[in-house]
Amino acid sequence: MAAATIVASHAFKVVVAGSFAAGKSTLIREISDTDVVGTEAPTSGAEAAVKGTTTVGMEYGTFAVGDGDLAVELSLFGLPGQERFRFLWDIVSAGADGFLLLVDASRPETWPETAAMATRLGGHHATPLVVGINRVGTDVDLFDRVVEAVGALDAPHVACEVVDPASVREALVTVLLLVLDRLDPGEAPDPDDRIPHLP
Amino acid sequence: MTATLPTSATTGHPAEAVLAALLHRVTGVRGALVASVDGRPVASVLPSHDPGSTAAIVAASLGLGARLADLAGEGRLQEIVVRSASGYVVIYAVGERGVLTVLTNAAANLALLHLEARQVCTDLATLVEPLDRT
């Protein structure tokens, strides 16, 4: 249990990425144990037709997996989606332990852009990446088409309904398990031994 | 001392005349930009910077600055002042949805700038708000 003792005193930094309106902010607000610090501003122009506000800086929230002495704390950082805010990605992502890249299955026009993000984030080779597919429901065919469009085939792809805490939790646990495996590549034990009380 | 001659002006938006007047009125002002709070340029008179990327940096700074302002207590952020060896960058709220950014050299009189810029913000608010609602 040495590994669990080490991770228990540590918060892992998970950065939530994705294109405009993928659901990054909704995910963090849905799951955070603490009040989310955010930077929403009213949208203008064509983006105002999609939704009323957008992230212009970052979000910060927290999420604890497990409980007691063996809880693992995640610090969640949300990125802005638009190309014009891309300069913030490296700033907010500094020191990231893992990335969750969100893609909205209902907006295929955002898939190519998401593929480029996957390539960019995958380039942080040492940092684990999980692709979370939002609004895919139970549509297996749609899921497959998103996977094909986004690529990042080395990374796990999971359904991630950002308005469903159970689904978000599952996606974040997937990121965490990759992070833990990466910490200890020699002997990756059964995840259930390391993070008790998973859902 | 004269202001650096602007080499790029954006859209021909009426707010540009207001910015140009500010450049003439306050010694040391090198450029100015009006943008929406979500990071799109509306009008600018900038020495050499790209209005698009400048508007994005300003919007992000304003978003984070508002969270910093929360640390001071209740009440809206009024301005952000960045001072470097080369001068100031000052960011002011313009109504609910706009933001004014002023670049100056190191010799600029900040108190005078605040006085003039706050009046400019009032003038700009009527020019910027209707545009943002479209």
Ligand SMILES: Nc1nc2c(ncn2[C@@H]2O[C@H](COP(=O)(O)OP(=O)(O)OP(=O)(O)O)[C@@H](O)[C@H]2O)c(=O)[nH]1
């Ligand atoms: N009903 C439903 N609405 C969703 C779902 N996912 C996202 N939305 C809506 O889609 C929008 C997503 O918005 P945000 O969470 O702000 O997206 P974001 O990725 O943070 O966007 P930016 O920060 O602007 O890039 C919101 O209006 C949500 O209500 C979903 O699974 N179900």
Ligand SMILES: [Mg+2]
């Ligand atoms: Mg957001």
